[in-house]
Amino acid sequence: MQAKLTETYITKLKHKSERYDVRDTVERGLVLRVGKKFGAKHWHTFVYRGSKRRMVRLGLFPHMSVRDARMAAIQAKANANAPWTPEHIKTVADLFEEYRKAREPKMRAWRDVQSAWDVWGEEFLGYLKLTDVSIHHGRELRNHVSKKSTELRGSAVIRYIRPMFSWAVDESLIDENPWAGLKATAIATPRDRVLTNEEWQKVWGATFKDNLGAYFRFLMLSAQRKDNVASMKWDEIQGNLWTIPAEKFKATKKESAKAHEVPLTPALMEILENQPKRGPFVFGPTGLKQLRLGSREKDRLAKKAGVDDWRLHDLRRTAATRMTENKIPRFIVERVLGHADRSVTAVYDRANYREEKRQALNELSKN
Template identity: 45%
Template sequence: MTTRLNERKAAELKPRKQSYEVRDDVVRGLILRVGVKGQKVWEVVTPNGKTASGRPRRTRTRLGLFPDLSVKEARRAAETIKADRLSPGASRGIKTVSELFARYANAVGGRMRSFRDVESVWRIWAEPRIGSVRITDLNIYHGIDLRDHISAASSQTRASSALRVLRPMLSWAASEGYLPVNPWLGLKAGTPALERDRVLTEIEWIKLWEVAQSTHYPFGPWLQALMLSGQRLSNVAQMRWDEIAGDVWIIPALKMKATRPDRARSHEVPLSGALSDLIASQPRLGPYVFTTTGDKPIVPGSKLKVRVSTQAELTDWRWHDVRRTAATLMASSGVQRFVVERVLGHSDSSITAIYDRASYRGEKREALEILAGTVIEPLPRERLTNE
């Protein structure tokens, strides 16, 4: 059936005992396919050479779902795809999703808040799954497959978070003309991320430390450093030797989270005696303190977490809960909340912060010595530096 489609006509199409197609008479090759359950899918048919017998060969490309993709948007997407098919290279030199991500990172990475989270999701989950997919073949089913894979390997919450940070890339690609339309436009992320308040108990904290002590380099020492510093997982995992200046670890501004990257500041972490000794005892295999290859930092993943969970008898926890527990332990030991926030590297949004440029190095060091005392015999007072 062929008709001049509009929003009303498309909405009024009813399912039948068998799926059927309605061809748009405005854009040649544009089809709205109606399934037996009422789902309406936009597709475009384009020529793709000839068969061995000389008959025309055609290719169908899925554009998205109606009404997520309007009639006007579907026509524009169909025209773009047809133009790409007729003029090779219209995709501007990008062939795979990996190449698309590289272009995306170069374009927005420097000005997007927490782009390191996007890079982490891409490297750990998305690149192995869809990195080699041609962008002309990318469709909603790749998104569904990725979501289901992450749900099975980790959790539904992590799968939802992964889709939420990746979909803006495809929207950007569509707006820049790399894709005719966001192929994941109608894809549901699923379970929303919930705010967590999990804090490890004293027994769980000690058991986690014991597991960290018994685990070989680099993951055991990394976990110890995570517990002793209270810093973010990625910052500890990506710790570099050139960031250690005597008894202070300086995390560069580009690694710090900030609403506006241009306002991010480097973060000083005074090393407690225990953390200083731990770092000094690690082998120097390359620029990173914790590494398996020498030239790249470690990536603590779900397999390590499962092993640690089993050995420490921990349930319903995440790596970030270690940071929350560290903050709680310092606060419950009498450390002022303001100092705890400085240890964590949280920004101070008060007016006073504009004028107060003190590093609070001495206060932070004492707080971190107190944190170390939760797993190690408290150090004598003479080890504390008066700064």
Template identity: 35%
Template sequence: MATSTPPRIKLTKRAVDALASTDKDQVIFDAELSGFGLKITPSGRKVFLVQYRYPPGRAGRIRRYTIGAYGESLTPDQARGIAVQVKGKLAAGIDPVSERDAVLADAAKAAQEKKRMHATSVDAVATAFIERHAKPRLRSWREYERMLRGYVLPEWGTRPITEIQRSDVTALLDAIEERRSAALADHVLAIIRKMFNWHAARDERFHSPLVSGMARTSITVRARDRVLSDHELRALWAALQQIPYPFGPFVQLLLLTAQRRDEVAHMRWSEIDGDLWTIPRERYKNGRANTVPLTEQVQSILASLPRSGDYVFTTTGRAPISGFSKAKAAIDRACGVTGWRLHDLRRTARSLMSRTGVSSEIAERVLGHAMTGVAGVYDRHGYVSEKRDALQKLAAQIGRIVA
């Protein structure tokens, strides 16, 4: 039986529009350009193609080069032009399908390599470090994120982390030290070191380029030992009594409770039960809840404060206070004491407790420091009464000084 040859018509827009689908695929070839055709699927989709043999001749395998689907972005005339180019490559001894497959394979390989490079970029590692390590474990994760996005990622973000060399770190720290300070450079270095060590523990191919001795300041210079003198405490306390809510009472509580700035700033009324303030583990530095006994002096201050929401110290009723730098500058002007930070009040409170005979172990527990060794593992006693006694001695000592 003789086989029927596929129909041939000139593939114009009018002709293509008039062609209807059937219950099976059909191919209509162009009457003028050999091999140029249109495939129509049962769903009505129309796709231009070029059919040819490769190698040329009857012994060659029949192959089809897909040009694209008919539509607004591909007209019959445009498809015909592409078909002419395809046949030109065939005439030059090039298999168009193999060439296209090679191009697509190269593109896929390049895309895979780009994806791999992005997965190991400093930006990707930093994002994973914040999400998987810093957020679940560190109360100060926002500071880590701010430092990385402010100083590290603008310089290294798109680079693979394996390409970061010691000289890159040195150049980055040099720039930070020149523009800002050596202390800030060391702060950024500490965060980079933690991120590099975290990534090295997850990827055996990465080796941190950091070595000891890269810090810009010595340990003794970095360690702060500022403790306010009795004279400075008197001047400060007198000023705080004149500074209105929220910052006057806020700073008083920093000193009387010996807790960290953000822990007091985020203090909630719902965390207070009688004379006990329990700071939840979610926002405590060592990841454990800390119960702080409230002395009569602290309770008296709290009783005088307005209530506009759950936050004890707030200006909006919806969020805790902020703007510490501006408030601190106003306090400095009011009291005349300079060269100190809010965190120095915590160190001052610790020193005052020692002056009143509070043991080092109990003073450290008041500060919420994690205990090391066997005591840190097995001792689960809350030490509430001991901490209450220590804070009462602290309040009495402050009272004697400021009086």
């Protein structure tokens, strides 16, 4: 119901079996709520922050008069339209720091987010006041990265940084996501490059002429991710079994990551036995630090092998293809690769398939 609220009118209002509201016809949004039990009369008003509506409690009648309630409603609506952020979050750089504290412990791919911010985002956005950020800054950042690098990289940077603003809205740090309509349209085309048997043999032969040859050979015969092999430690090896710790293993969420067992075939054991133990890490010049590889090392090997147009990850795809061609069931190949099994059966099946994986890798070694 609605009425022109006055002290006399309000005094005559009686409580009912259910609470009810009376809307003021003078000040839009001002409401008097009459309680159902004792008939207490509270002033409220509705305000909008962006597209969201919320109710603000103003005071209790008769302690707050009609005139004061109308003035308070006007002030509440004015405050709602004013930009607000916590005192310690003034710039986008401040927001990113809060985002990092909240998300880094939970995100397996946080390294990619941090890299996108360090290389591109901080310089372009960090100095901006949080209240000044708009979708135009996102478009400019995307275009800047695309021009300096590639369109694919430009879209990737947006996809890594944009969730920060959604998170800030959920945490009530900002009212609206300024990048809500920002598109990151460039998508990587899945690669399907598989080395032929001849190319595989050429690359294998070239590894014996390279000072990182042991790493490349282990990569080819284990079918594991290049970063996991590069960061391999001696204490992860027990007998003829290599266990990649959960914190190193790729997963969308850290809590869903699990340790991955890689059976070590005689061929893999031979590579390890010939590696000098100079530090905690298996591969690398000194063994004291994780092996860091760039495109230069791979290009050097490709030149020695005389094989063009391939990446290190293509070795993993080729290894998986070779195992399948050797009649290894695809399910076992997935277990070798460490791919997640999202089927319902996986909830009940807790077998480690260690011997089946060992057989698959033995078949790969024959190539």
